[in-house]
Amino acid sequence: MGFIPCQKCKQTFSKEWFWYVCDTCGFRVCHACHAIQGRKCEECAFGWMKEKN
Numbered sequence: 001m002g003f004i005p006c007q008k009c010k011q012t013f014s015k016e017w018f019w020y021v022c023d024t025c026g027f028r029v030c031h032a033c034h035a036i037q038g039r040k041c042e043e044c045a046f047g048w049m050k051e052k053n
Helices: 031-037
Strands: 003-005 012-014 019-022 049-052
Antiparallel strands (some): 003 012
Protein backbone atom coordinates (compact mmCIF):
# COMPACT_ATOMS: atom_id res chain seq x y z
CA MET A 1 0.00 0.00 0.00
CA GLY A 2 1.45 3.35 -1.00
CA PHE A 3 0.77 6.91 0.00
CA ILE A 4 0.43 9.97 -2.20
CA PRO A 5 -0.10 13.67 -1.44
CA CYS A 6 -3.12 15.75 -2.33
CA GLN A 7 -1.96 18.20 -5.01
CA LYS A 8 -3.86 21.04 -3.30
CA CYS A 9 -3.33 20.75 0.50
CA LYS A 10 -0.25 18.44 0.35
CA GLN A 11 -1.64 16.06 3.03
CA THR A 12 -0.66 12.43 2.40
CA PHE A 13 -3.31 9.75 2.00
CA SER A 14 -3.41 6.11 0.96
CA LYS A 15 -3.63 5.28 -2.76
CA GLU A 16 -6.92 3.53 -1.93
CA TRP A 17 -8.40 6.78 -0.54
CA PHE A 18 -11.35 8.32 -2.38
CA TRP A 19 -9.90 11.03 -4.60
CA TYR A 20 -11.22 13.54 -7.09
CA VAL A 21 -9.16 13.30 -10.28
CA CYS A 22 -9.39 15.51 -13.38
CA ASP A 23 -10.48 13.50 -16.40
CA THR A 24 -8.20 15.55 -18.66
CA CYS A 25 -4.94 16.44 -16.88
CA GLY A 26 -4.92 14.02 -13.91
CA PHE A 27 -4.89 16.72 -11.19
CA ARG A 28 -5.70 14.86 -7.93
CA VAL A 29 -7.27 16.31 -4.77
CA CYS A 30 -8.75 14.90 -1.55
CA HIS A 31 -12.42 15.22 -0.59
CA ALA A 32 -11.82 18.17 1.75
CA CYS A 33 -10.17 20.23 -1.00
CA HIS A 34 -12.75 19.28 -3.62
CA ALA A 35 -15.58 20.56 -1.42
CA ILE A 36 -13.92 23.99 -1.62
CA GLN A 37 -13.04 23.91 -5.32
CA GLY A 38 -16.24 22.75 -6.97
CA ARG A 39 -16.35 20.39 -9.93
CA LYS A 40 -14.36 22.17 -12.65
CA CYS A 41 -10.62 21.46 -12.66
CA GLU A 42 -8.61 24.51 -11.64
CA GLU A 43 -5.46 23.29 -13.43
CA CYS A 44 -6.72 22.95 -17.01
CA ALA A 45 -9.31 24.53 -19.29
CA PHE A 46 -11.41 21.48 -20.19
CA GLY A 47 -11.20 19.01 -17.28
CA TRP A 48 -13.85 17.96 -14.82
CA MET A 49 -13.17 16.42 -11.42
CA LYS A 50 -14.42 12.83 -11.08
CA GLU A 51 -14.47 10.70 -7.93
CA LYS A 52 -12.06 7.76 -8.03
CA ASN A 53 -10.56 5.34 -5.55
